[in-house]
Amino acid sequence: MTDTTATPQSGSTPAGSFSTKDLAHDAKDTAKDLAKDAKDTAKDLTTSDKGSVETSHGRTVIADTVVLKIAGIATREVSGVADLGRGAARAVGAIRERISGVGVDNTQGVSVEVGEKQAAVDVDIVAEYGVAISDLAEAIRTNVISAVERMTGLQVTEVNITVHDVALDDDADETSERVQ
Numbered sequence: 001m002t003d004t005t006a007t008p009q010s011g012s013t014p015a016g017s018f019s020t021k022d023l024a025h026d027a028k029d030t031a032k033d034l035a036k037d038a039k040d041t042a043k044d045l046t047t048s049d050k051g052s053v054e055t056s057h058g059r060t061v062i063a064d065t066v067v068l069k070i071a072g073i074a075t076r077e078v079s080g081v082a083d084l085g086r087g088a089a090r091a092v093g094a095i096r097e098r099i100s101g102v103g104v105d106n107t108q109g110v111s112v113e114v115g116e117k118q119a120a121v122d123v124d125i126v127a128e129y130g131v132a133i134s135d136l137a138e139a140i141r142t143n144v145i146s147a148v149e150r151m152t153g154l155q156v157t158e159v160n161i162t163v164h165d166v167a168l169d170d171d172a173d174e175t176s177e178r179v180q
Contacts, residue, residue, distance in 0.1 A: 051116070062152050064114050067148060069107055073106050074147035078136065078140050081125050081127065082127060084109030117154060117155060120160075121148070123160070127165075133163055140159065
């Protein structure tokens with residue numbers, strides 16, 4: 001910061017008084033210093049890569065797969081969602097789970113586009129029979145937006161939902177008893 005105390009110029013002004021030129025020079029230096037400080041602060045808070053925030057203490061990068069998993073888990077949490085994904089993806093997922101013993105793939109049926117500060121989410125679901133699909137879609141949107149924004153700090157611009165199927169209750173036992 002520039003010293004703002006003015007010293008009189010010899011022979012130009014009486015002792016202890018300020019010249020207009022000195023005050024203008026000091027004001028100009030102060031304005032330059034403030035502009036430099038503001039620029040440095042802005043650099044500390046810049047966003048550089050997709051889903052990353054850079055500060056003076058380091059950089060945090062949020063990978064697309066993180067947003068995928070958060071959105072997938074948030075979707076599965078909503079009552080009325082039977083499964084995620086399209087028919088073929090669900091079939092492959094079911095086989096993979098049985099063979100490998102690995103749990104549910106939380107990214108199945110979810111795709112995301114992650115920008116510097118925003119994310120868009122697409123979800124493919126199977127709804128449970130009897131659930132109001134419009135209410136289900138709104139509950140999914142609310143839960144996904146809340147989870148992604150809270151955990152990543154990214155703004156969710158949209159959550160697009162496609163309902164590919166309706167899951168019926170497992171009535172196989174009742175059918176086999178009637179057919180005997």
